[in-house]
Amino acid sequence: MSGSQAAQGTEPGTLATGSAEAKFEPKIVAFLCNWCSYAGADLAGVSRLQYPPNIRIIRVMCSGRISPMLVLRALKDGADGVLVSGCHPGDCHYLKGNLYARRNLQLLRSMLEYYGIEADRFQMSWVSASEGGKFADVVKTAVEKVRKLGPNTRFKVTEDRDGGA
Amino acid sequence: MSDEKIREEAKKALRERGLKCVIGWSADGTPFFAETEEDIDKLSFNKDCANNLVTYLTTEIRSQRGKTRDGKDKIVKPVGIVVRGCDSKALRLLLNENILLRKEIFIIGVPCTGVVDKHSGGALYKKCVKCATRNPVVYDVLASEKVQEDEKDYSEIEAIERMSPEERWKFWEEIFADCIRCHACKRACPVCYCDECLLDPTDVAISPTTTADEKAHRPRWVERSVNVRENLVYHLARMPHLAGRCVDCGECERVCPKRLPLRLLTAKLEKDVKEIFCYEAASEEGQKPLIAMSKMEDENEFIM
Numbered sequence: 001m002s003g004s005q006a007a008q009g010t011e012p013g014t015l016a017t018g019s020a021e022a023k024f025e026p027k028i029v030a031f032l033c034n035w036c037s038y039a040g041a042d043l044a045g046v047s048r049l050q051y052p053p054n055i056r057i058i059r060v061m062c063s064g065r066i067s068p069m070l071v072l073r074a075l076k077d078g079a080d081g082v083l084v085s086g087c088h089p090g091d092c093h094y095l096k097g098n099l100y101a102r103r104n105l106q107l108l109r110s111m112l113e114y115y116g117i118e119a120d121r122f123q124m125s126w127v128s129a130s131e132g133g134k135f136a137d138v139v140k141t142a143v144e145k146v147r148k149l150g151p152n153t154r155f156k157v158t159e160d161r162d163g164g165a
Numbered sequence: 166m167s168d169e170k171i172r173e174e175a176k177k178a179l180r181e182r183g184l185k186c187v188i189g190w191s192a193d194g195t196p197f198f199a200e201t202e203e204d205i206d207k208l209s210f211n212k213d214c215a216n217n218l219v220t221y222l223t224t225e226i227r228s229q230r231g232k233t234r235d236g237k238d239k240i241v242k243p244v245g246i247v248v249r250g251c252d253s254k255a256l257r258l259l260l261n262e263n264i265l266l267r268k269e270i271f272i273i274g275v276p277c278t279g280v281v282d283k284h285s286g287g288a289l290y291k292k293c294v295k296c297a298t299r300n301p302v303v304y305d306v307l308a309s310e311k312v313q314e315d316e317k318d319y320s321e322i323e324a325i326e327r328m329s330p331e332e333r334w335k336f337w338e339e340i341f342a343d344c345i346r347c348h349a350c351k352r353a354c355p356v357c358y359c360d361e362c363l364l365d366p367t368d369v370a371i372s373p374t375t376t377a378d379e380k381a382h383r384p385r386w387v388e389r390s391v392n393v394r395e396n397l398v399y400h401l402a403r404m405p406h407l408a409g410r411c412v413d414c415g416e417c418e419r420v421c422p423k424r425l426p427l428r429l430l431t432a433k434l435e436k437d438v439k440e441i442f443c444y445e446a447a448s449e450e451g452q453k454p455l456i457a458m459s460k461m462e463d464e465n466e467f468i469m
Contacts, residue, residue, distance in 0.1 A: 067405075068404075068405040069363065069386050069402055072398050072401055073386060073398075076394060076395075089465065090461065099460065099461065099463065100459050102463055102465070102468070103442070103455070103456055103459060103463060106441065106463075106467060107404070107405060107408050107437055107438070108401075108404070108405055109467060110437050111404045111405075111437075113330070114325070114326065114430075114433050115337050115397070115400075115401060116328075116330045116331065116332070116333030116334025116335070116337055116338075117330075118330060119467075123469060124469065125468060125469035138469050141469060154334060154338075154397070155394050155397065155398075156394065157392050157394050
């Protein structure tokens, strides 16, 4: 009972309809900092730059706010990848928030890799408010990398693995 | 020899410093709270003394804290404790983090040559075979002569790092499928001292004044159901909390009822912290926490 409930409740990584693999479109949660990366994304939009529509943007005040728990939660709840983007080192609106984020998240990334979860599911970038072009490139690269990895299966509840649990 | 010294020093401290109790082990290796001089005669240290007693110390001291009716801080009676090398590192970490105060503790250090895993028929715990922290790093008195320490051995971790991602995942998936999430690992961990743990929804304090609204809005980072996904998130989420704090005392692995190799996780973390940030938990007194520091020149390669 609970097994089937769980399986119904989570349907990660499948935007695609119809035949599965060829059409796999990754879902990527992007945490962008208010001062640089979000403005960068805005600039990309205003400049009419094309980038893949696979990202779902969540604006945060600073990349230093991104606790590893948020990244894990996104992956757990069905995102195929997570992108965290902040100001360049030295440019943080709060002086050192991005440096804290870098420390914290680098360890998370290394641990993910150690657990056998592809490290590219979690990516980080520095994008300043004037780098609309870079933002578009970052998203393109991130989506390509995750597309190559395929759907996020490690965090999926499956009948055969978790059976009646 | 060291037993007599432990008892002698414990008695002396009990009399002179007015200790509330001395936390140590009894001869069969179970933790023992000695409150009187007769009790102290039962204290001992031998190869069966596997528990890390620092967890008990934190609970004991914190239970004494609080305010009196007229708003003053309650007086905390000092507590004595017997620690091995690895325990003393955890103790130093708690001192660095101001969870414990040095004046509240009387520390009897016992250099240790390894303790025995009762479940494995008399072999030493894996952490004890090659141990870099045999001698206590913080103590008031030492119960015996210092002993020779080894180099830290990361060969097991390196073997896992050499696997392909698929192999690694297979390896961990089996382990996480076994985990029953009893939370013993975090309960026993001497550096996991939060009253409310975000990984355990049953842990959150609910008082008569907690409204239904508040209860409903508690974030549930990890669901209570036990399956590979939730177990994986639980064991992943513990790691950032232990970054630069885990002293590799091996309590998590020791208390695990399913005998999961949890030290493979924490030792990897320790290795990363050492390699990437040149930082070692509790390696010096008054050290700042790893993630409360930042440096412009930290590694930047993984960032686009």
